[in-house]
Amino acid sequence: MYVRRLELVDIRSYASVGVDLQPGANILVGPNGVGKTNLVEALGYVATLASHRVSNDAPLVRSGAATGVIRCAIVHDHRELMVELEIVPGKANRARLGRSPVRRARDILGALRLVLFAPEDLSLVRGDPAERRRYLDDLLIQRQPRFAGVRADYERVLKQRNALLRTAYLSRKVAKAAGDLSTLDVWDHHLADYGAELLQGRLALVAALAPHLAKSYDAVAEGKGSAHLTYKGTVAEPTREALLAALAEARKSEVERGVTLVGPHRDDLAFGLGELPVKGYASHGESWSFALALRLAAYDLLRADGIEPILVLDDVFAELDTGRRERLAGLVGDAAQVLVTCAVGADVPPSLGGSWYSVRPGEVLRDER
Template sequence: MHVTHLSLADFRSYPRAEVELGPGVSSFIGPNGQGKTNLVEAVGYLATLGSHRVASDAPLVRMGAERAVVRASVTEGGRQQLVELEINPGRANRARLNRSAQVRPRDVLGVVRTVLFAPEDLHLVKGDPGERRRFLDELVTARAPRLAGVRADYDRVLKQRNTLLKSAAMARRHGGRGADLTTLDIWDQHLARSGAELLAQRLALVAALRPLTDKAYEELAPGGGPAGLAYRSSAGEAVEEGASRDELYAALLGALGEARAQEIERGVTLAGPHRDDLVLRLGDLPAKGYASHGESWSFALALRLAAFGLLREEGPEPVLVLDDVFAELDGRRRERLAELVAPGEQVLVTAAVPEDVPAGLTGSRYAVAEGRVDRV
């Protein structure tokens, strides 16, 4: 899979941009603040319906514009597809596929697949559990785009359940009778059902990633591992790899029941996939808090390389995006990462200066400055 043309309208700093691309390595080079990352962010948005830089869509629309449009032509196995997303902050986004009638944005998931390396990846190791949950869920959706609907259902039920719990908590604090909680059992069942499906997919993903991550870490930092992955569930030890969806449903339902009194007191849902974590270990120690800066970088890169390897095994090879990552690495890691990604079908690199692009990543180069993208 590779992107052959990228078109932007009012996306970030670009009133308009048209960029012809091809397979192999394409490097976008220019000073900071000129729009290099905006280009690869747009490709990533088509793949995930989100940005690796911001949590909401509003910053993606150029100041003064009402909406932004990101469009890409994609080639995979001799088949050409055109995918388009219209970003409307505060309103529903719109999507088109092959210039057909409008489809739901999540219906275009899978047309573009990416694996992104960025300086923010260090948060996968050093950051909060939410960073690692996002990593898992984006990869789950890349493997099976239908899971976007499951994630949306879970988030919707969670929001409604939290609203009910918050109302009950506030009423109790102010001496009232409390909200009507007769529907809480129904919300528990809905949350456990969609949560069990999401859990099953996450657990299967962790099992598949585990050997690939350890292998990638050994390639990046020989003798520094082993690098291990484990899933920690807020529903307790009953949630384990290989459990059926019915078993996961029962475990989640039980955990919600046990936590109910505390949830009503605090006004928030305390059990479910939204409270879980991916535990990273180096040897016998957790990576978070114990790994050095270099070890943390190697682990983060190993996770991305494992994701790339898994997606490549299971379907069209994803586009590799390396957003200003080489400037963050020491010489050894820089060269080793370049060796590992260079064979990719399409590799998109951003860098402030040409010297930040390793010599092994030869290919097309683009100068990015003052809203222009020129092939050099």
């Protein structure tokens, strides 16, 4: 799989831009602030319907524009598919596969498989649990797009259940009256249904990912530590019954606090190097290597599924020493397509080769090298 062409209209800094990409390595070079990351962010959005930089869609649309459009031509098994996304801040986005509109934007998920590594990924190791849950769920959906619906259903039910708990909490605190919780059992059952399915998917993913993580960290760090990960759940087993039991046990506390306290939305991933946890013990270099290994493990896992994803390295080589640069170039050199952004071309090892592009304000030009 590779992206043959990317077009943006009113996305971030671009009023209109188009770039023809090549199989193999594509190196996008330009000073900071000219829009290199905007290009790969757009591709990441097509793959996951989310940005790796912001939590909502509005910043993706160019200032002053009402909507933004991302188009990309994807080649897989010698067939080309055009995917188009229209981003409408505050409203449902619209999408097309080929020339046909789809009912929901999430119906395009799976058309483009992509793994993106950026400096922000250090938050996977050092940040909040939400970052690690998102990493898991995005990868789960790329492997099995049906989980986009499962996650959406779970989040919808969670929102309704929290609203009910919050209303009851405020009634008790402000009006000194007992809130109406007569429908809480109904929401418990819905939450348990979707939550158990999401948990089962996550746990199967963690088991499949673990050997790839160990291998990737070993390659990046030259054998300096054994990397592993563990799923930290709020229920003992990934079953509907276990989730219902946990909700029943937590009900008193939930009513007192006005929020749902158990379920996949409260879970976390624990990372380790040898016998020590990464968080709090790993050095900056070890944390950076671990974050990179997480993305490379995701890439290898998707690759093992039979459809090789596109790999994006956004401003990564500048953060690595010479040895790690060369090792990373060697690890990704045989990928079907790699997109690399950098401010200085010399940061990219010559062994990576590939096609080079100059990124300037509002335009992207192919370099003949």
